[in-house]
Amino acid sequence: MTRIALVVSDVDGTLLTKEKLLTERAISAVRKLHEAGIGFTITSSRPTIGMRFLIEPLGITLPIGAFNGSCIVDPALKPVEQHMIPEAATRRTLDVLGKFGAEIWLFTTDLWLARDPNGPYVPHEKLAIRADPTIVSDFTPYLSSACKIVGASADAAGLQRCEAEMREALGAQATAVRSQSYYLDITPPGVNKGTFVQTITRRLGISTDLVATIGDMQNDLAMFHVSGTSFAMGNATDDVKQQATHVTASNEDEGFAKAMEMILRENGR
Incomplete structure (x- = not known):
């Protein structure tokens, strides 16, 4: 070494x-x-x-x-x-994650935004980051301030397929990679x-x-x-x-x- x-x-x-x-x-x-x-x-x-x-x-x-x-x-x-995710990439990301039925979270510099307070992975994330989500009905007001978007799913194989489709959909506009078998992270490009x-x-x-x-x-x-x-x-x-x-x-x-x-x-x- x-x-x-x-x-x-x-x-x-x-x-x-x-x-x-x-x-x-x-x-x-x-x-x-x-x-x-x-x-x-x-x-x-x-x-x-x-x-x-x-x-x-x-x-x-x-x-x-x-x-x-x-x-x-x-x-x-x-x-x-x-760095932030470009707004167009954020919109495309939400579309692809929705197609695969993943639980969706959007993170800004200081907020964790979720649409479902009872989402299956919300308790796990609360324990991990020691913070509570801000519940919103619509991500639209935050599309230009996304630092990270997460798709959470217990279907590991499905999330792997989602990762491949996400990379094709986003190209160089953002980075898509799994941080856990159940989390797909979309982050700013480059x-x-x-x-x-x-x-x-x-x-x-x-x-x-x-x-x-x-x-x-x-x-x-x-x-x-x-x-x-x-x-x-x-x-x-x-x-x-x-x-x-x-x-x-x-x-x-x-x-x-x-x-x-x-x-x-x-x-x-």
């Missing part, structure tokens, strides 16, 4: 357990990274508000990447770089977790070869591809594992902490 100067981690399915908990071993591993002079930050499909609770326990001082890296904020959640890594390395004046990334889903591949070292979680699908340089244990078996401990050992720390 090459020398590591920065670690960039996904959140759900990686840093957190299935119960959305941050373990003491994970906290300890990040503390040891800091002590060894290795930078650490996070990027996620989550909205900015859904990452607030991680900043203090992990001692994060670098910018973090919300909405799959399309919104970069400082540790106080003040915007550093912000920005992703990989561009987030590149932005942070430019700010730090280091090469992306000195970055280690860790994640579990298709939306993490963009950062795997630009980093010198990458870890796929044990709970990742085979196609994600095949595109990482290392595979660690699952998020239920301290896979994140074990990967960080490997980095520390390999870097002589």
Whole structure:
């Protein structure tokens, strides 16, 4: 393993357990990274508000990447770089998600908008991001301020087909990628977790070869591809594992902490 100067981690399915908990071993591993002079930050499909609770326990001082890296904020959640989905792409996204019968959410900079307060995945998202949705009957007033749109569905195979059709429908107008088997994320074009890594390395004046990334889903591949070292979680699908340089244990078996401990050992720390 090459020398590591920065670690960039996904959140759900990686840093957190299935119960959305941050373990003491994970906290300890990040503390040891800091002590060894290795930078650490996070990027996620989550909205900015859904990452607030991680900043203090992990001692994060670098910018973090919300909405799959399309919104970069400082540790106080003040915007550093912000992108929106073009309105035409937002309209097309809603049409395609409606065709597949997915539960639809629209996120602005500071709001989670939903049409059904009793949607099957609403309780799960409330637990994950520690916030409540704003219920609206119509997304029209928010079409020009969408940071992310989510299609949620228990039909994993159907959502995969929806992802393919969404990519064809949107082309270069927006990015469509699954962040979980049950979530399809649509985010602004040209920005992703990989561009987030590149932005942070430019700010730090280091090469992306000195970055280690860790994640579990298709939306993490963009950062795997630009980093010198990458870890796929044990709970990742085979196609994600095949595109990482290392595979660690699952998020239920301290896979994140074990990967960080490997980095520390390999870097002589």
